[in-house]
Amino acid sequence: FDCNRLTKDELTYELVIRGFEDVGTVEIMRSCPRNVIKLECSGQSLTYPSYSLNCDDEFNIIENKIKEVIGLIDQFNDDIKSSLYRKIISKIAHIVERVDRAHPTEDTKLEERSQLSSKALTLLPKLKTCVRTLHNQELSILDASLLNIRVDSDDDLSFDGSDEENEGAVGNSTPKPAGVTK
DSSP: GGGSOOOHHHHHHHHHHHTOOOOHHHHHHHHHHHHHHHHTTTTTTOOOOOOOOOOHHHHHHHHHHHHHHHHHHHHSOOOOTEEEEEEEHHHHHHHHHHHOOOOOOSHHHHHHHEEEEEHHHHHHHHHHHHHHHHHHHHHHHHHHHHTTTTOOOOEEEEEOHHHHHHHTOOOOOOOOOOOOOO
C-alpha cells in the first residue's frame, strides 16, 4: 500500500503494530512505515512486539473503514491511474491487514472477525467491477462516436445528422449500391 494515501489514524496504527510510538508529524509518520515495509518486502526477518488491541474497538474501527471505502468506491468515476484509485487500494490493503492482525479469543468475536474479513475481501472485486463498468461505458461512447451515433442516455442510441453525413457509415439503413462489373 501507499503510505501517502493513509490517514493519520491509519498511519498511527501501522506504526504502533510495528513497535513505533508517537513519531511526530504525518510526514514523518508516512516515511517510517514506508521504509519498514520496504524491508518487509525485501525478505528481511523483522520481529515486532506483540500488541493485544481491544477487539471491540478494532472491529468498530474496521467496520467504519469498510463503510468509508464503500463510499469511495460508490463515488469512483476515474481510471486506475488516478489518485483516488491508489487511495482506495491502499485503504483496502490496510483494512485486510488490520483484520488479519485482530486475534480475538472469544468464539463470538471469531465469528465477527470472519464476517469483517469477508466484507473486506469483497472490496477489491467491487472496485474492479466499478472500473470495468466505467471502462465499458467509455468504450460504448467511443464506439458510438466512431459510428456517428449520438448517445442520448445509457440505453438510447440514435443516428446523428442526415443521411448525407452518415452515408457509408456502419449501421446506415440505406447502403450505397455496389458497382457491378463484367
